[in-house]
Amino acid sequence: MGILEGKRILVAGVTMDSSIGFATAKVAQEQGATVLISNFGRALGITRRIAKRLPVEPPVLELDVTDPEHLAGLEAQVREHVDGLDGVVHSIAYGNPETLLGGRFLDGPWDDVAQAVQVSAYSLKSLATATRPLLDRGSSIVGLTFDATVAWPAYDWMGVAKAGLESCSRYLARDLGPDGIRVNLVSAGPLKTLAAKAIPGFERLEQTWEDRAPLGWDNADQDPTARAVVALLSDFFPATTGEIVHVDGGFHAMGA
Known part of the structure; x- marks a missing residue:
């Protein structure tokens, strides 16, 4: 019996089979969960195709976390497949790589910054409130930073957006805690995902991890991160909320 046996999990933001979201959906299914995944727009077709590569093909929901109509209709979409949720995974982030990344901090235009903050940070709150009617005591929301x-x-500017995400998770932990809903984040080391490929100069971070992570770091292996997410979705952390769990080979704990 797996640690998510009988649980119903929504993984929001699954695009490619190289993503952390896909790896999380796979591990969650292997641990006994019924999984739903989501995406929107042009990426939705890709998500529907890669869903077939999971151990059990899950329902694919259309969800743009910046669209109030999508958020308002999410509960009904979920209830077409399951009668509630025990866990939600926020695997969503975006910042325009042409204006916000790769050394463009001083020139980042506000419209693009606002989009990055809304998609990458505010959306955690949006997703939490949209799914709140589906969650009972003991439920878990897990995001990725x-x-x-x-x-x-x-x-x-994605660093700024992730700082907003981390702060948002703590305030959600405060406000959803009385309902018995936990909110935590997993901070992964650099991984070769679609998002990483969009960051100019990201290979500099990868080299830093190779040099300094005491456990070593495989930037092509999403499984350790997915396992941490699944652990936080399970009942094995009943009194943990507002936490950031590092899955980075120990890099975060090392000095120069």
């Missing part, structure tokens, strides 16, 4: 306590090469 990239350590926002320091400034990284090339990451620029």
Whole structure:
């Protein structure tokens, strides 16, 4: 019996089979969960195709977390397949790589910054409130971040957006805690995902991890991160909320 046996999990933001969201959906299914995944727009067709590569093909929901109509209709969409949720995974982030990343911090235009903050940080709150009627005591919301306590090469305004995400998770933990809903984040090291490929100069971060992570770091292996997400979705962390769990080979704990 797996640690998510009988649980119903929504993984929001699954595009490619190289994504953390896809890996999380796979591990969650292997651990006994009924999984739903989501995407929107032109990427929705890709998500429907790669869904067939999971152990069990899950329902694919259309969800743009910046669209109030999509958020308002999410509960009904979910209830077409399951009668509630035990866990929600926020695997969503976007920042225009042409204006916000790769050393463009001082020139980033507000419209693009606002979009990055809404998609990458505010959407955690949007997704939490949209799914709140589906969640009971003991439920878990887990998001994905990239350590926002320091400034990284090339990451620029996405670093600011992730800092907003991390703060948002703590306030959600405060406000949803009385309902018995946990909110945590997993901070992964650099992984070769679609999002990473869009960041000019991201290879500099990858090299840094190779040099300094005491456990080593495989930037092509999403499984350790997915396992951490699934662990936080399970009942094995009943009193943990507002936390950021690092899955980075120990890099975050090392000095120069």
